[in-house]
Amino acid sequence: MISKELVAASTKPMLLAILAKGESYGYAIIEEVRDRSGGELEWSEGMLYPVLHRLENEKLILSSWKLGENGRKRKYYRLSAAGTKALEVERKQWSTIHNTLTAIWETKACLS
Amino acid sequence: MISKELVAASTKPMLLAILAKGESYGYAIIEEVRDRSGGELEWSEGMLYPVLHRLENEKLILSSWKLGENGRKRKYYRLSAAGTKALEVERKQWSTIHNTLTAIWETKACLS
DNA sequence: TGTTATACCTAACGCCGCTGGGTATCATAC
DNA sequence: GTATGATACCCAGCGGCGTTAGGTATAACA
Numbered sequence: 001m002i003s004k005e006l007v008a009a010s011t012k013p014m015l016l017a018i019l020a021k022g023e024s025y026g027y028a029i030i031e032e033v034r035d036r037s038g039g040e041l042e043w044s045e046g047m048l049y050p051v052l053h054r055l056e057n058e059k060l061i062l063s064s065w066k067l068g069e070n071g072r073k074r075k076y077y078r079l080s081a082a083g084t085k086a087l088e089v090e091r092k093q094w095s096t097i098h099n100t101l102t103a104i105w106e107t108k109a110c111l112s
Numbered sequence: 113m114i115s116k117e118l119v120a121a122s123t124k125p126m127l128l129a130i131l132a133k134g135e136s137y138g139y140a141i142i143e144e145v146r147d148r149s150g151g152e153l154e155w156s157e158g159m160l161y162p163v164l165h166r167l168e169n170e171k172l173i174l175s176s177w178k179l180g181e182n183g184r185k186r187k188y189y190r191l192s193a194a195g196t197k198a199l200e201v202e203r204k205q206w207s208t209i210h211n212t213l214t215a216i217w218e219t220k221a222c223l224s
Numbered sequence: 225t226g227t228t229a230t231a232c233c234t235a236a237c238g239c240c241g242c243t244g245g246g247t248a249t250c251a252t253a254c
Numbered sequence: 255g256t257a258t259g260a261t262a263c264c265c266a267g268c269g270g271c272g273t274t275a276g277g278t279a280t281a282a283c284a
Contacts, residue, residue: 002205004239004272009121010209011272017216027231037212047272049233054271072230072280091217093114097122098210100149104129105203116270120241139262159241161264166240184249184261 002041011043011051013090016079019061020087023078025068026052052077060086114153123155123163125202128191131173132199135190137180138164164189172198 018024018032030043055061060083068074079087130136130144142155167173172195180186191199 002209003121003124003202005117005121005124006205006209008270008272009115009117010213012115012117014213014216017213021216021219025231027229033212036215037208040208041212044273045232046234046274046276050271053233068231070230070281074231090115093118094210094213096149096152097114097118098206100145100153101122101126101129101206103148104126104133107133116241120239123241137262139260156242157263158243158245158265162240165264180262182250182261186262 007041007047011047012055013087013094015051015055016060016083016087016090019077019079020084023076025074025076027074055083058086059083119153119159123159124167125199125206127163127167128172128195128199128202131189131191132196135188137186137188139186167195170194170198 014033015029018029024032026045026048030045030048033041033043052061052063056063056077059080061077062080063075063077065073066076126145127141130141136144138157138160142157142160145153145155164173164175168175168189171192173189174192175187175189177185178188
Protein backbone atom coordinates (compact mmCIF):
# COMPACT_ATOMS: atom_id res chain seq x y z
CA MET A 1 0.00 0.00 0.00
CA ILE A 2 1.48 3.29 -1.13
CA SER A 3 1.05 6.30 1.16
CA LYS A 4 -1.53 8.90 0.29
CA GLU A 5 1.11 11.62 -0.07
CA LEU A 6 3.15 9.64 -2.57
CA VAL A 7 0.03 8.86 -4.57
CA ALA A 8 -0.83 12.54 -4.59
CA ALA A 9 2.63 13.48 -5.81
CA SER A 10 2.86 10.86 -8.53
CA THR A 11 -0.65 11.01 -9.96
CA LYS A 12 -0.22 14.07 -12.14
CA PRO A 13 3.15 13.16 -13.71
CA MET A 14 2.04 9.56 -14.23
CA LEU A 15 -1.19 10.61 -15.90
CA LEU A 16 0.57 13.05 -18.18
CA ALA A 17 3.19 10.43 -19.03
CA ILE A 18 0.55 7.85 -19.91
CA LEU A 19 -1.37 10.25 -22.12
CA ALA A 20 1.88 11.36 -23.75
CA LYS A 21 2.01 7.89 -25.31
CA GLY A 22 -1.40 8.35 -26.90
CA GLU A 23 -5.00 9.02 -25.97
CA SER A 24 -6.74 6.87 -23.39
CA TYR A 25 -9.74 6.86 -21.08
CA GLY A 26 -10.39 6.48 -17.34
CA TYR A 27 -10.97 2.80 -17.02
CA ALA A 28 -8.05 1.86 -19.26
CA ILE A 29 -5.74 4.24 -17.39
CA ILE A 30 -6.50 2.51 -14.11
CA GLU A 31 -5.62 -0.83 -15.70
CA GLU A 32 -2.42 0.49 -17.21
CA VAL A 33 -1.25 1.88 -13.89
CA ARG A 34 -1.98 -1.43 -12.22
CA ASP A 35 -0.02 -3.30 -14.89
CA ARG A 36 2.92 -0.91 -15.02
CA SER A 37 3.37 -1.02 -11.27
CA GLY A 38 3.17 -4.80 -11.14
CA GLY A 39 -0.04 -4.55 -9.12
CA GLU A 40 1.48 -2.27 -6.47
CA LEU A 41 -0.53 0.75 -7.52
CA GLU A 42 -4.30 0.51 -7.54
CA TRP A 43 -5.95 3.77 -8.51
CA SER A 44 -9.57 4.27 -7.54
CA GLU A 45 -12.12 5.88 -9.83
CA GLY A 46 -13.06 8.38 -7.15
CA MET A 47 -9.47 9.58 -7.23
CA LEU A 48 -8.86 9.50 -10.96
CA TYR A 49 -11.88 11.27 -12.41
CA PRO A 50 -11.55 14.45 -10.37
CA VAL A 51 -7.90 14.58 -11.37
CA LEU A 52 -8.78 14.20 -15.06
CA HIS A 53 -11.34 16.99 -14.75
CA ARG A 54 -8.85 19.20 -12.99
CA LEU A 55 -6.17 18.65 -15.61
CA GLU A 56 -8.70 19.35 -18.34
CA ASN A 57 -9.66 22.53 -16.54
CA GLU A 58 -6.01 23.53 -16.50
CA LYS A 59 -5.97 22.91 -20.28
CA LEU A 60 -3.25 20.29 -19.92
CA ILE A 61 -5.41 17.56 -21.42
CA LEU A 62 -8.31 17.52 -23.88
CA SER A 63 -11.30 15.18 -23.93
CA SER A 64 -13.69 13.83 -26.51
CA TRP A 65 -16.47 11.27 -26.34
CA LYS A 66 -16.02 8.32 -28.67
CA LEU A 67 -17.53 4.91 -29.18
CA GLY A 68 -15.16 2.14 -28.10
CA GLU A 69 -14.76 -1.16 -30.02
CA ASN A 70 -17.11 -2.76 -27.53
CA GLY A 71 -19.93 -0.39 -28.35
CA ARG A 72 -19.58 1.63 -25.17
CA LYS A 73 -19.22 5.37 -24.93
CA ARG A 74 -15.84 6.41 -23.59
CA LYS A 75 -14.34 9.77 -22.76
CA TYR A 76 -10.92 9.80 -24.37
CA TYR A 77 -8.25 12.14 -23.08
CA ARG A 78 -5.15 13.35 -24.89
CA LEU A 79 -2.29 15.68 -24.05
CA SER A 80 -2.37 19.33 -25.13
CA ALA A 81 0.74 21.29 -26.03
CA ALA A 82 0.66 22.83 -22.56
CA GLY A 83 0.35 19.33 -21.14
CA THR A 84 3.52 18.25 -22.90
CA LYS A 85 5.38 21.16 -21.34
CA ALA A 86 3.84 20.43 -17.95
CA LEU A 87 5.08 16.85 -18.20
CA GLU A 88 8.63 18.06 -18.65
CA VAL A 89 8.31 20.32 -15.62
CA GLU A 90 6.97 17.42 -13.59
CA ARG A 91 9.84 15.20 -14.69
CA LYS A 92 12.41 17.78 -13.66
CA GLN A 93 10.80 18.32 -10.27
CA TRP A 94 10.67 14.60 -9.68
CA SER A 95 14.32 14.23 -10.60
CA THR A 96 15.31 17.03 -8.25
CA ILE A 97 13.62 15.37 -5.32
CA HIS A 98 14.76 11.89 -6.28
CA ASN A 99 18.37 13.00 -6.58
CA THR A 100 18.26 14.81 -3.25
CA LEU A 101 16.72 11.79 -1.56
CA THR A 102 19.19 9.29 -2.97
CA ALA A 103 22.07 11.62 -2.09
CA ILE A 104 21.03 11.57 1.56
CA TRP A 105 20.41 7.83 1.51
CA GLU A 106 23.81 7.14 0.03
CA THR A 107 25.51 9.32 2.62
CA LYS A 108 23.91 7.22 5.27
CA ALA A 109 25.19 4.07 3.60
CA CYS A 110 28.74 5.45 3.68
CA LEU A 111 28.62 6.23 7.38
CA SER A 112 27.06 2.99 8.50
CA MET B 113 9.78 25.73 -7.11
CA ILE B 114 8.73 22.20 -6.22
CA SER B 115 5.02 21.40 -6.20
CA LYS B 116 3.22 21.13 -2.91
CA GLU B 117 2.33 17.49 -3.51
CA LEU B 118 5.91 16.45 -4.14
CA VAL B 119 7.05 18.30 -1.04
CA ALA B 120 4.37 16.53 0.98
CA ALA B 121 5.47 13.15 -0.33
CA SER B 122 9.18 13.66 0.18
CA THR B 123 9.19 15.39 3.56
CA LYS B 124 8.80 12.31 5.73
CA PRO B 125 11.36 10.05 3.98
CA MET B 126 13.82 12.93 3.71
CA LEU B 127 13.50 13.81 7.37
CA LEU B 128 13.92 10.20 8.46
CA ALA B 129 16.91 9.81 6.16
CA ILE B 130 18.60 12.91 7.56
CA LEU B 131 18.07 11.84 11.16
CA ALA B 132 19.29 8.35 10.29
CA LYS B 133 22.72 9.90 9.82
CA GLY B 134 22.68 11.32 13.35
CA GLU B 135 20.68 13.64 15.55
CA SER B 136 19.87 17.14 14.40
CA TYR B 137 17.52 20.04 15.09
CA GLY B 138 15.00 22.11 13.15
CA TYR B 139 17.07 24.98 11.93
CA ALA B 140 20.01 22.78 10.90
CA ILE B 141 17.68 20.40 9.07
CA ILE B 142 16.32 23.22 6.93
CA GLU B 143 19.88 24.19 6.02
CA GLU B 144 20.86 20.64 5.21
CA VAL B 145 17.89 20.18 2.91
CA ARG B 146 18.73 23.42 1.14
CA ASP B 147 22.35 22.33 0.68
CA ARG B 148 21.58 18.77 -0.38
CA SER B 149 19.14 19.93 -3.01
CA GLY B 150 21.51 22.53 -4.38
CA GLY B 151 19.14 25.26 -3.27
CA GLU B 152 16.13 23.79 -5.07
CA LEU B 153 14.36 22.80 -1.90
CA GLU B 154 13.60 25.50 0.67
CA TRP B 155 11.70 24.16 3.65
CA SER B 156 9.79 26.62 5.80
CA GLU B 157 9.67 26.44 9.58
CA GLY B 158 5.89 26.46 9.54
CA MET B 159 6.04 23.27 7.53
CA LEU B 160 8.87 21.51 9.33
CA TYR B 161 7.97 21.85 12.99
CA PRO B 162 4.49 20.33 12.72
CA VAL B 163 6.05 17.43 10.82
CA LEU B 164 8.65 16.90 13.54
CA HIS B 165 5.93 16.94 16.18
CA ARG B 166 3.85 14.51 14.22
CA LEU B 167 6.72 12.10 13.72
CA GLU B 168 7.53 12.33 17.40
CA ASN B 169 3.90 11.62 18.17
CA GLU B 170 4.14 8.54 15.98
CA LYS B 171 7.21 7.51 18.02
CA LEU B 172 9.38 7.49 14.91
CA ILE B 173 11.71 10.14 16.31
CA LEU B 174 12.72 11.18 19.82
CA SER B 175 13.57 14.67 21.05
CA SER B 176 15.70 16.17 23.79
CA TRP B 177 16.63 19.73 24.68
CA LYS B 178 20.33 20.44 24.63
CA LEU B 179 22.61 23.45 24.70
CA GLY B 180 24.24 24.09 21.31
CA GLU B 181 27.89 25.20 20.89
CA ASN B 182 26.63 28.76 20.43
CA GLY B 183 24.95 28.83 23.81
CA ARG B 184 21.44 28.48 22.43
CA LYS B 185 18.90 25.90 23.49
CA ARG B 186 18.09 23.48 20.71
CA LYS B 187 15.64 20.64 20.45
CA TYR B 188 17.58 17.73 19.01
CA TYR B 189 15.77 14.90 17.25
CA ARG B 190 17.01 11.38 16.63
CA LEU B 191 15.57 8.28 15.01
CA SER B 192 13.89 5.59 17.10
CA ALA B 193 13.98 1.90 16.21
CA ALA B 194 10.49 2.25 14.75
CA GLY B 195 11.75 5.22 12.77
CA THR B 196 14.49 3.13 11.21
CA LYS B 197 11.91 0.60 10.06
CA ALA B 198 9.65 3.35 8.80
CA LEU B 199 12.52 4.73 6.74
CA GLU B 200 12.91 1.41 4.99
CA VAL B 201 9.19 1.29 4.22
CA GLU B 202 9.36 4.82 2.83
CA ARG B 203 12.32 3.91 0.65
CA LYS B 204 10.55 0.90 -0.79
CA GLN B 205 7.41 2.88 -1.55
CA TRP B 206 9.45 5.59 -3.20
CA SER B 207 11.26 3.03 -5.33
CA THR B 208 8.00 1.44 -6.42
CA ILE B 209 6.64 4.75 -7.65
CA HIS B 210 9.92 5.85 -9.16
CA ASN B 211 10.30 2.60 -11.09
CA THR B 212 6.74 2.77 -12.38
CA LEU B 213 7.21 6.37 -13.45
CA THR B 214 10.48 5.78 -15.25
CA ALA B 215 9.04 2.69 -16.93
CA ILE B 216 6.27 4.79 -18.45
CA TRP B 217 8.65 7.59 -19.38
CA GLU B 218 11.00 5.19 -21.12
CA THR B 219 8.15 3.64 -23.07
CA LYS B 220 7.30 7.07 -24.33
CA ALA B 221 10.90 7.62 -25.38
CA CYS B 222 10.82 4.40 -27.40
CA LEU B 223 7.67 5.35 -29.27
CA SER B 224 8.64 8.88 -30.04
C1' DT C 225 -33.88 -11.57 -15.57
C1' DG C 226 -30.26 -10.70 -12.69
C1' DT C 227 -25.42 -10.39 -12.09
C1' DT C 228 -20.89 -8.88 -13.51
C1' DA C 229 -17.81 -5.85 -15.96
C1' DT C 230 -17.45 -1.62 -18.09
C1' DA C 231 -17.60 3.38 -17.70
C1' DC C 232 -18.54 7.69 -15.87
C1' DC C 233 -19.55 10.99 -11.98
C1' DT C 234 -20.08 13.28 -7.15
C1' DA C 235 -20.37 14.74 -1.98
C1' DA C 236 -18.47 14.74 2.59
C1' DC C 237 -14.43 14.04 5.26
C1' DG C 238 -9.75 14.33 6.95
C1' DC C 239 -5.06 15.15 6.45
C1' DC C 240 -1.27 18.14 5.65
C1' DG C 241 1.67 21.79 3.69
C1' DC C 242 1.35 26.83 3.29
C1' DT C 243 0.83 31.50 4.85
C1' DG C 244 1.44 34.54 8.24
C1' DG C 245 1.77 35.34 12.27
C1' DG C 246 4.22 35.17 17.52
C1' DT C 247 8.17 34.67 21.19
C1' DA C 248 12.90 34.64 22.75
C1' DT C 249 18.03 34.72 22.67
C1' DC C 250 22.50 36.07 20.91
C1' DA C 251 25.82 38.65 17.98
C1' DT C 252 26.79 42.60 15.40
C1' DA C 253 26.63 47.36 14.17
C1' DC C 254 25.75 52.09 14.92
C1' DG D 255 22.85 50.94 24.64
C1' DT D 256 19.91 49.90 21.30
C1' DA D 257 18.43 48.51 16.76
C1' DT D 258 18.98 44.85 13.41
C1' DG D 259 19.50 40.33 11.78
C1' DA D 260 20.31 35.48 12.51
C1' DT D 261 19.14 31.72 15.29
C1' DA D 262 15.49 28.81 17.15
C1' DC D 263 11.15 27.45 18.51
C1' DC D 264 5.88 27.37 18.11
C1' DC D 265 0.72 27.81 16.44
C1' DA D 266 -3.93 29.05 13.95
C1' DG D 267 -6.49 29.24 9.79
C1' DC D 268 -6.88 28.17 4.92
C1' DG D 269 -7.10 25.48 0.80
C1' DG D 270 -6.15 21.53 -2.00
C1' DC D 271 -6.58 16.78 -2.83
C1' DG D 272 -7.01 11.64 -2.04
C1' DT D 273 -10.32 8.60 0.29
C1' DT D 274 -14.57 6.65 1.24
C1' DA D 275 -18.81 5.64 -0.20
C1' DG D 276 -22.00 6.27 -2.69
C1' DG D 277 -24.85 6.94 -7.59
C1' DT D 278 -26.15 6.11 -12.86
C1' DA D 279 -26.11 3.59 -17.17
C1' DT D 280 -25.02 0.10 -20.76
C1' DA D 281 -23.35 -4.41 -22.60
C1' DA D 282 -22.41 -9.25 -21.95
C1' DC D 283 -23.44 -13.47 -19.90
C1' DA D 284 -25.86 -16.90 -17.31
